Amino acid sequence: MTARGPAHVRTAVKRVAPHLWPPQSFQPGPSSSCWGDLSHCLQELCPGLVYGDNKVCCNTQQLRTLKKNMQVPLQYLSRCPACFFNFMTLFCELTCSPRQSDFVSATNFSTFDKNTTNVDKVSYYISQTFANAMYNACSDVQAPSTNLKALSLLCGRDASECTPNNWIQYMFDINNGQVPFAIDPDFSDVPIAGMTPMSNVTFNCTQSLDDGSGPCSCQDCSEACGPTPVAPPVLPTWTILGLDAMTVIMWCSYVAFLILFFGVMLGAWCYRRRMVTSEYGPILDSNQPQSINSDGDATCCETLGERFENCLRVLFSSWGSLCVRHPLTVILTSVVLVLICSAGLSYMSITTNPVELWSSPSSRARQEKDYFDQHFGPFFRTEQLIITTPLNASGVFSPTSGPDIHFSSILNISLLHQVLDLQTEIAKLTAEYKGETVTFKDICISPLAPYNDNCTILSLLNYYQNSHEVLDHEDVVFYVNSDYHTHFLYCVSSPTALDDTSKSHDPCMGTFGGPVFPWLALGGYEGTAYNNATALVITFPVHNYLNDTDKLGKALAWESVFVNFVKNYDNPNLTIAFSSERSIEDEIDRESNSDITTIVISYVIMFVYISLALGHINSFWTLLVDSKISLGIAGILIVLSSVACSLGIFSYIGIPLTLIVIEVIPFLVLAVGVDNIFIIVQTYQRDERMPEEELHQQIGRILGEVAPSMFLSSFSETVAFFLGALSSMPAVRTFSLFAGLAVFIDFLLQITCFVSLLGLDIRRQEANRPDILCCVKLSDGQQEKSEGCLFRFFKKIYAPFILKGWVRPLVVAVFVGMLSFSIAVVNKVEIGLDQRLAMPDDSYVLDYFGNLSEYLHTGPPVYFVVEDGHDYKAPEGQNAVCGGVGCNSNSLVQQIYTASLLNNYSKISNVPSSWLDDYFDWVKPQSSCCRYYNSTGAFCNASVVDKTCVPCRPMTPSGKQRPNGTEFMRFLPMFLSDNPNIKCGKGGHAAYSTAVDLKENNTDVGATYFMSYHTILKTSSDFIDALKMARELTDNITQAIGPHNKTYSVFPYSIFYVFYEQYLTIVYDTAFNLGVSLAAIFVVSTVLLGFELWSAILVSFTIAMILVNMFGVMWLWDISLNAVSLVNLVMCCGISVEFCSHIVRAFSVSTRSSRVERAEEALAHMGSSVFSGITLTKFGGILILALSKSQIFQIFYFRMYLSIVLLGAAHGLIFLPVLLSYAGPSVNKAKVVAAHNRFVGTDREQLVY
DSSP states (O other), X not given: OOOOOOSTTOOOOSOOSTTTSOOEEOOOOSOOOTTXXXXXXXXXXXXXXXXXXXXXXXXXXXXXXHHHHTHHHHHHHTTSXXXXXXXXXXXXXXXXXXXXXXXXXXXXXEEEETTEEXXXXXXXXXXXXXXXXXXXXXXXXXXXXXXXXXXXXXXXXXXXXXXXXXXXXXXXXXXXXXSSSEEEEEEOSSOBTTBOOBOOOOOOTTSOOTTSOOOOOGGGOGGGGXXXXXXXXXXXXXXXXXXXXXXXXXXXXXXXXXXXXXXXXXHHHHHHHHHTOOTXXXXXXXXXXXXXXXXXXXXXXXXXXXXXXXXXXXXXXXXXXXXXXXXXXXXXXHHHHHHHHHGGGGGOOEEOOHHHHHSOTTSHHHHHHHHHHHHHOOOOEEEEEEEEOSSOOOEEEOOSSSSOEEEOGGGOHHHHHHHHHHHHHHHTOEEEXXXXXXXXXXXXXXXXXXXXXXXXXXXXXXXXXTOHHHHTOOEESSSEEESHHHHHHHHHHXXXXXXOSSTTOOOXXXXXXXXXXXXXXXXXXXXXXXXGOOEEEEEEEXXXXXXOHHHHHHHHHHHHHHHHHHHHOOOXXXXXXXXXXXXXXXXXXXXXXXXHHHHHHHHHHHHHHHHHHTSOOOOGGGHHHHOOHHHHHHHHHHHXXXXXXXXXXXXXXXXXXXXXXXXXXXXXXXXXXXXXXXXXXXXXXXXXXXXXXXXXXXXXXXXXXXXXXXXXXXXXXXXXXXXXTTOSXXXXXXXXXXXXXXXXXXHHHIIIIIHHHHHHHHHHHHTTOOSSOTTSOOOOOOOOOOOOHHHHIIIIIIHHHHTSTTHHHHHHHHHHHHHHHHHHHGGGXXXXXXXXXXXXXXXXXXXXXXXXXXXXXXXXXXXXXXOTXXXXXXXXXXXXXXXXTTOOTTOHHHHHHHHHHTHHXXXXXXXXXXXXXXXXXXXXXXXXXXXXXXXXXXXXOTTOOOTTEEESSOSSTTTTSOOOTHHHHHHHHHHHHOOOBTTBTTOSHHHHTTTEEEETTTTEEEEEEEEEEBOOOOSHHHHHHHHHHHHHHHHHHHHHHOOTTOOOOEEEEOTTHHXXXXXXXXXXXXXXXXXXXXXXXXXXXXXXXXXXXXXXXXXXXXXXXXXXXXXXXXXHTTOXXXXXXXXXXXXXXXXXXXXXXXXXXXXXXXXXXXXXXXXXXXXXXXXXXXXXXXXXXXXXXXXXXXXXSBHHIIIIIIIHHHHHHHHXXXXXXXXXXXXXXXXXXXXXXXXXXXXXXXXXXXXTXXXXX
């Protein structure tokens, strides 16, 4: 009788009782291959039997068969010498022990012929202590290439369900097809039925063997690890009396402020009553300008400020007069310059690549991505289906032994056939690209090509070889021995198995030559209960191409066909959520196109309002003449021209645009531009031309009054934006550059082209010609100027009310309360961007994202990359990286393994796949994996039967050591080219062909990676934590492997890192950008307000309040902090200048006698322009954005824009005037004297005081 079946647990027993097979004698000799005599084989396989009288109960052929059948266990278990020694003891004692009769009893026989009797069944009595010891030594051994424990591959079930007894029972079960006859193991520590159980000496995994082999590594032996690592405790939330600390502190601060503030107010009121004075009372000697504040001359700083103010006034007055006197020259020159700048749009390029948009080329994640792509190729493209069913088709499977097993509906065989049909149809899809037909095979990943060109499809159906026939395999006699249920259960436990031990001997390995791990192909289950999965996950990996646009174009073309096919696929039994690599970018483009209508309507509303509101209608009869529709349209065109100039100039330079620039900058420039337009026009409408003053002089004088304020706001914004370009975030940097230039060009066009157009329009109006139809002249009528309704409302009602004595304290209390609340919640604003928000409401990708969170059971793969420079040929370099016997306790593999034990903290879910450890197992002389042709030296695969194939390394003490030096590099290319097969599952071609970058003609190792997986990542905070923890881990690894005086390091890489790295520094970036912007506004305001430091402080303080309150709104309205919201915050900083600077400058130049009167005058004159300009214009346009289908528009544009406008208007038109009435700067005496001298003897002299 001969042993049969080529599996890892096959027993090679020919006779099992010593009286049936005479003991063999042998003489120990020098160590050699088992292919020599009996002594050599016994020394190699069963050294524990080399003792005493040298009698064993087996022959050389049996030992050779035993060695052959132990190859796969050797490849997986020999990582731990103690485990493999105990394992071999079990089979050596059964096969060769001279004491077989003590613990082996033949129970069933059959007659082969007259002279021969076969043994059909034996009982093998095994000590329970031995079984436990063998199991304990092996229970932690890892299989690096599969990220599984070895017992998952050798026990017939998941390692978590494997026990000492069921492991041995499985190996000896006749039904698994792996043993030549039935072996019935009996476990007992005491003699039973006259038999003494086999209880040989075992080794604990922490012990060294007699042959000098060291103890197992921590990765393969948890007892060797010491105490179980414990994650650092989570920092408790900062609380006071059980309440949030920031909330308590800000409430206390707010209450203290109110008590102090109202106490001071009450004291001041009592003091004024006692002194019978009033803040509103007359000031004596008001005819003397110097007496307005106090006696004394103007200070040097006040004089300097007045002179600077006067220079600006004179400069802008002269310029305005020039523009009105030569309108055609100015307009034509402006048009020519605009056209020249806008011509750069022909060179315009738009960046839609998310990597380019969100990750700086100099950022760490971007550099690491580039390094990975250059050495290992770009991360593959992913096409994925998540399939569920609405049917209730669950069932129960009754195995030959054990309890019934529930199978979920999606695992119903009928549905599996339908899913297989779908999968097959997708694999057969073809596309057209440049006249060529593109098939899935043209772009798919085939890890074993050219030996096996089957495409990788990570699908449950690959357990069944993507075949309906295999899916229907079953072995039925009186009951089901095996069918698709048993194959499923076997494969989810041993996905690398090449034989499911059934009658059909179906493999579990996919047709592409690699395993399909159940956590990648199934979803919606708990723990390892894969049979309860409620979703199938099918992944089609596709090649990505770094610099090959043609090949990338083919992939994109096929993906487009894939998306259209699945969109239109109809099967009522299947619910499919899917995504392609191109899906997100396609949906963002579709979203942008679908929102064009909404955006256009928004701008049309703003344009119509500007055109209508700019005119001041004095009477119904002069409606057509007083209208300024054409001037309004011209003003809008100027705004759009400034945007076009900015885009064109940077396009000349070669800086690409982004969608954020296109969507946000028109809104920003329109806000700034409209505000300035309203200020110029309404100031003219309220002005009276002085006697003998010509039009150009009047407009020049008006421009001299308002242009410094416009220059203040525009230049502040420009400087703030340009400094914002210092940001490392590409989206923020690009926006800041384009915005800064657009705002400044808008200002230049307004003080040139728009002023000339205003002069022409006034001449039209004075000539009594209707708007638009200016060629028609109406009959002359008396033109009277009157104050506008809004101006009268602000002057007569609003400003006096806001500045009443009892209203002002309430305003302060409310706004300080808002500030306190916002400070309390500023640290609670979420960081990140939910990718679902970037999708349209009706996007198919939203279903995919939802199913991804609900069903997926593993996170993205993570690669731990060791840069070029590490010495793998030296033992020290090997020990610093590997995870097996003799490796450092803080090696790369060991640290990642330790991190995986704390997966909730580290976000690492699996032990890494280690090419180095698998290479060491592959190259062992005991293994049949590493062989070469003796004649040529070429590699000889383990499946090849050829006598000229010899082992790579001799069975000598030195041969059993790890290879190093030139020997290491000699066999490594063979390992990386070896395809796994039934005789050698450790071949590295499929798992590691891209993991090792060989250099210098295969004489050295360059960069390498070790792959693991992240845990399930659902929220932005999960992704951010995963990146952060992976970097902390690799920093520790880099330090541990000790690259002293070397330039290489270890870094983690995963596909999402480039998108989420920004959030590691988003708080710093936000503080930096807003801080720089505020500093720029403060410096520019100080200078342009005539060196009035206190005025600049009040402007900056109010803008800072608006920004802080924006964070409060973000928390209330669920707006997260990310690059999009940061751009909006930077824009908010700029727009806030418009709300504040005009009011403060009007206050600073006012010569009224008290702060309240000056604040009232500033609010009346500038407040109405700010309200009618920026506030009402933006408010109408923003409301339309709420109708957008895009969630990102609704949240980051509608909500944030509305908040910016409302908070800006509230602070600029309510809080700031009140603040100025309390703490505004004293009147500049030099400005009062200058104003008195300038207007003395004119009709405007009375307006000075």
